[in-house]
Amino acid sequence: MTMKAGTNLEKVLESGAFAVTAEAGPAKGAVTSVIERKGEMLKPCCDAVNVTDNQSAVVRMSSWSSCVLLKRLGLDPVMQIVVRDRNRLAIQSDVLGAVAMGIQNILCLSGDHQAIGNHPDAKGVYDIDSIQLIQMLKGMRDEKKFQCGEEISGEVPIFIGAAANPFAAPFEYRVLRLAKKVKAGADFIQTQAIFDVAKFAKWMEMVRDRGLDKQTHILAGLVPIKSVGMARYMKDYVSGVYVPDEVVTRLEGAKNAKEEGIKICLETIEQLKEIQGVHGIHIMAVAWEEMVPHIVEQAKLLPRPVV
Amino acid sequence: MNAQVPKPFEEIVGYLEGKKKIVLMGCGGCATVFHTGGIKEVNEMAEKLAKQGKEITGKIGLPFAVFACYLPMSSMLLNEHKKEIQECDAILMQSCGDGAQAVRRYLEEEMGIVKPLYPANNALGFSSGGPTSFKEECQACGECELGKTFGICPFVQCPKGLLNGPCGGTTADGKCEVDPTRDCAWAMIYRRAEELSQVDKLLEIVAPHQWSKAVRPRRLEVEPIDLMEELKGTKRVIEQLGV
Known part of the structure; x- marks a missing residue:
């Protein structure tokens, strides 16, 4: 079969294997060791590693350059692009540069609004939205054309990739939005962190009813919770994340919150494996990347396929 | 309308420092509705400035529906008050920036008068509603997308200006991640699509917006209207409505 990019992530997903990806936040500085340490840790247990693009609207090393550092270590990076900071010219130029450096998985996002980050006085760009970004990248790849219609050489x-939040309101609209992203050209989808498996399963049912799981690869998102404080913080302050009260209560009642957090994550993975149409998981271990190898091992998802 | 609020009085006094003879000019349009430059506010400003030792040599209050920014109307009053304007040290404009600049331009280009001219208000831009509450709903982008977004403009209602649906930050109860006291623009759009039984229309991908239409400054040439005829028409309609 002909590959769109032939990245490790694409090959694993196309092989039908249950994929594992993880997120790595880049350094809040110019040191290479931060992302490299995370890369070394994640390499044996992930098919690809995502690098965030100034997540939470807080400045960090660019996703682009961090991906280059991971690529040098032999990982398959996923570059994230948010439409908050760059217009259509800058994005297309960055995409060409990324592909030239061997970065070929690109995740298209709106991005957290600058008002909630560390430069609230910044001017947001939002020249295009995430769906227009997906469509633009598809045009660059399939038609070899820039957004303006001009030819790209080569x-x-x-x-x-694209994101989906099965928990944000309006619930019924979220499947339509996924359908729109698939129509625009999303080859794979990463969902928001799942804590409410029943609601996610209901969303997946709606996804299957539209046949969307056959047109794109859905990776279910996971955030392992480190403490009761983190659970409460995510519940109250992290936009787009929905932590049910039961999860908070369960962590509060646990002797060791860290162990309980991992246990919840592993139980969720087991349930996700059973949901038809889920093609893998995406672990977002925020500032807890060292737990990912353990989680993947405990979830019996090792060794990773060689494709 | 162009919503507006008055500037702090101290800022205005600062502009007028060293200027003795002041001409005040208001606006019978938006500035009257927002109480920033109606005849009443021009009189009030005159009193306040007089207490600061200013000599108010001219008060150009514009009656309702006479717009400072519409020169066929405001120029009649400017010509009427030519002498005071010529002799003053400064003009204080109790209008939006449009009215202020239209007047400055007319004075310079048509009447040959160059005088310091200061704003008394801060304009907030297009807004609709009234008589008490006003909301910003149109940003005059030059390429209206309302036909694709169920009559609600996401450029104004969504802080990210997303044209193809909500971001992932909408709260579980349909509020905006940037300001949880506000409804998510796309939750509102979805509700309307449902009410109109056109939810499937939301699957259509809206192409990137033509921001070239918003490159400033924009200019426009139009055929002039017959002002007196139009005003007669307004009077007739109001009478017919029995207001």
Whole structure:
């Protein structure tokens, strides 16, 4: 079968294996060791590693350059692009540069609004939205054309990703929004962190009813919780994340919150494996990347397939 | 309308420092509605400035529906008050920036008068509603997308200006991540699509917006209207409505 980009992530997903990806936040500085340490840790247990693009609207090393550092270590990076900071010219230029450096998985996002980050006085760009971004990348790859319609010289082989939040309101609209992203050209989807499996399962049912799981690869998102404080913080302050009261209560009642957090994560993975149409998991261990190898091992998802 | 609020009085006094003879000019349009430059506010400003030792040599209050920014109307009053304007040290404009600049331009280009001219208000831009509450709903982008967004503009209602649906930050009860006291623009759009039984229309991908239409400054040439005829028409309609 012909590959769109031929990245490790694409090959694993196309092979039908249950994929494992993880997120790595880049350094809040110019040191290479931060992302490299995370890369070394995640390499044996992940098919690809995502690098965030100034997540929470807080400045960090660019996703682009951090991906280059991971690529040098032999990982398959997923570059995130948010439409908050760059217009259509800058994004297309960065995409060409990324592909030239061997970064071919690109995740298209709106991005957290600058007002909630560490530069609230910044001017947001939002020239295009995340769906227009997906469509633009598809045009670059499939038609070899820039957004303006001009020809691109040579190929732009990219594997296009997008995000989905099955828990945000309006619930019924979220499946339509996924359908729109698939229509625009999303090859894979990463969902928001799942704590309410029943609600996610209901969403997946709606996804299957539209046949969307056959047109794109859905990776279910996970955030291992480190403490009761973290659970409460995510519940109250992290936009887009929904932590049910039961999860908070369970952590409060546990002797060791860290162990309980991992246990919840592993139980969730087991339940997700059973949901038809879920093609893998995406672990977002915020400032807790060292737990990912343990989680993947305990979830019996090792060794990772060689494709 | 162009919503507006008055500047702090101290800022205005600062502009007028060293200026003795002041001409005040208001606006019978938006500034009257927002109480920033109606005839009443021009009189009030005159009293306050007089207490600061200013000599108010001219008060150009514009009656309701006479717009400072519409020169066929405001120029009649400017010509009427030519002498005071010529002799003053400064003009204080109790209008939006449009009215202020239209007047400055007319004075310079048509009447050959160059005088310091200061704003008394801060304009907030297009807004609709009234008589008490006003909301910002149109940003005059030059390429209206309302036909694709169920009559609600996401450029104004969504802080990210998303044209193809909500971001992932909408709260579980449909509020905006940037300001949880506000409804998510796309939750509102979805509700309307449901009410109109056109939810499937939301699957259509809206192409990137033509921001070239918003490159400033924009200019426009139009055929002039017959002002007196139009005013007669307004009077007729109001009478017919029995207001």
